[in-house]
Amino acid sequence: MTDNNHMKETISDKDEQSDEKGGKAFLLKGGKVFVENEFVESDLLIKNGLIAAIGPDLEADGDARVIDCAGLMVCPGFIDIHCHGAMGRDIMDGLDSIEAIARFKATQGTTGFTPTILTNPLERMRWAAIQAKIAMNLPLTGARVLGVHIEGPFVNPNYKGALPEADILLPNIYEIQLFLTELGDAAKIVTIAPELPGAESTIRLLKKRNIVVSAGHTDCSYQKMVQAINWGVTNLSHTFNAMRPVHHREPGLIAAAIDDDRVYCDVICDLIHVHEWIIKFLAKAKGLDKCIIITDAISAAGMPEGEYTLGGQYVIVSGRAPRLIDGRLAGSVLTMIRGVRNIAEKAGLGMPAALKMAAENPARLLGIFENKGSLAPGKDADVCIIDGRRRVTHTFVEGALVYEMGVTEIVRPNLDSGKEQQNGDNGR
Ligand SMILES: [Zn+2]
Numbered sequence: 001m002t003d004n005n006h007m008k009e010t011i012s013d014k015d016e017q018s019d020e021k022g023g024k025a026f027l028l029k030g031g032k033v034f035v036e037n038e039f040v041e042s043d044l045l046i047k048n049g050l051i052a053a054i055g056p057d058l059e060a061d062g063d064a065r066v067i068d069c070a071g072l073m074v075c076p077g078f079i080d081i082h083c084h085g086a087m088g089r090d091i092m093d094g095l096d097s098i099e100a101i102a103r104f105k106a107t108q109g110t111t112g113f114t115p116t117i118l119t120n121p122l123e124r125m126r127w128a129a130i131q132a133k134i135a136m137n138l139p140l141t142g143a144r145v146l147g148v149h150i151e152g153p154f155v156n157p158n159y160k161g162a163l164p165e166a167d168i169l170l171p172n173i174y175e176i177q178l179f180l181t182e183l184g185d186a187a188k189i190v191t192i193a194p195e196l197p198g199a200e201s202t203i204r205l206l207k208k209r210n211i212v213v214s215a216g217h218t219d220c221s222y223q224k225m226v227q228a229i230n231w232g233v234t235n236l237s238h239t240f241n242a243m244r245p246v247h248h249r250e251p252g253l254i255a256a257a258i259d260d261d262r263v264y265c266d267v268i269c270d271l272i273h274v275h276e277w278i279i280k281f282l283a284k285a286k287g288l289d290k291c292i293i294i295t296d297a298i299s300a301a302g303m304p305e306g307e308y309t310l311g312g313q314y315v316i317v318s319g320r321a322p323r324l325i326d327g328r329l330a331g332s333v334l335t336m337i338r339g340v341r342n343i344a345e346k347a348g349l350g351m352p353a354a355l356k357m358a359a360e361n362p363a364r365l366l367g368i369f370e371n372k373g374s375l376a377p378g379k380d381a382d383v384c385i386i387d388g389r390r391r392v393t394h395t396f397v398e399g400a401l402v403y404e405m406g407v408t409e410i411v412r413p414n415l416d417s418g419k420e421q422q423n424g425d426n427g428r
Helices: 002-017 095-107 122-135 173-186 199-208 222-231 252-259 276-286 336-346 350-366 418-423
Strands: 026-035 038-047 050-055 065-068 073-076 078-083 110-117 148-151 187-192 212-215 233-236 264-268 291-294 306-310 313-318 321-323 383-386 392-397 400-404
Touching: 026 383, 038 073, 038 350, 073 350, 078 095, 078 148, 078 264, 078 291, 078 336, 078 350, 095 110, 095 122, 095 392, 095 400, 110 122, 110 392, 122 148, 122 173, 148 173, 173 187, 173 199, 187 199, 199 212, 199 222, 212 222, 222 233, 222 252, 233 252, 252 264, 252 276, 264 276, 264 350, 276 291, 276 336, 291 336, 291 350, 336 350
Parallel strands: 026 065, 026 073, 078 110, 110 148, 148 187, 187 212, 212 233, 233 264, 264 291
Antiparallel strands: 026 038, 038 050, 073 383, 306 313, 313 321, 383 392, 392 400
8 A cells, every 4th residue: 555655656756757748767778679670789768658769878867767678579569450358358348348458468568459349239339439439548557549440230241250140230321420420530440341232431431531441241252342442441350251262263352452552451360260371371462561460359368268258149268269159260369479479480470570560560550650560769669578488578558667577587588598599589
């Protein structure tokens, strides 16, 4: 109790004295800093919520805390644009749950995310979206809520995946307008099936409002997707999952998305939803600049295997795969750092590509790359530090240290025994 009070006093004193945006200054000393897609031995100074400087031999200001980063990777924080829950909590359950999920996500290197509103009765979707909007402006205790991703309800029931079929609707411009009026700038992404009647006007409206339109849960043909991209679609939601597959005589929307540089492809990188070779194939075809790692994680993320729910449906998690009773996959239990490891190691694309797909690309898709998604002076200090076992040791969100691993647990590959080299660090 006393300790807490003391800490509060100290922090608020500092706020008033030196920091405009709040928070302590930190000097990350001697790490491998990921700058412009490569690792550079460097220091990184965090001040007033921003990256103040990156370079050799930076000096700590009077009260800055120095963190020894020798042997560690200093990386941009991850941005997860598709997430339904964690720690037994569901985004749809409101503010408390969103905050708990945000705290968990920070422990896994995520510094920003768009809580994803599952297709449900419209009233419930609206309520949950407003809760996520409120969460955007709360004091930081975990990852920053960057806005809301609305998954449906205007999707194709034939590719519903784990979306409750009874709540799926045809596009309705009136409903969308109601949503947007309430959400304002908080609306960031809408997943929609472009082949549905009425989709064109909805997509054009969303595009006009600067909202990312993502094709998903869809049976869209190649030709229709070519049109939809011109209407404003710029992303594919969980590419390959819950959509018409690629066929050599009917290429489908995936081929159209791969072919057009305006479009990003996000992928669930748990290696259960999509085989690692297909991710590698996608990265090669689409380019590393346009692929995005997502989790599509549900409440079971960070929890033991067992029974959970997703949007009111019963889900069983076994072997890292959450499934509905009929066996259909229902989201994942993936975390962003595990997705990064999967891409770097199992898909063989290496750390620089994985980090780009987890930080820069989603920031560019959301139109926030000016402030987030990479390490550069003047940008938000959204930083995660990764050790020799590719685990997150520290996470900073807008300059606030929101997660820190115990110092004795941290593995430093260049300094500790040679066995850690087997883990293939060094940013290959
Ligand atoms: Zn989802």
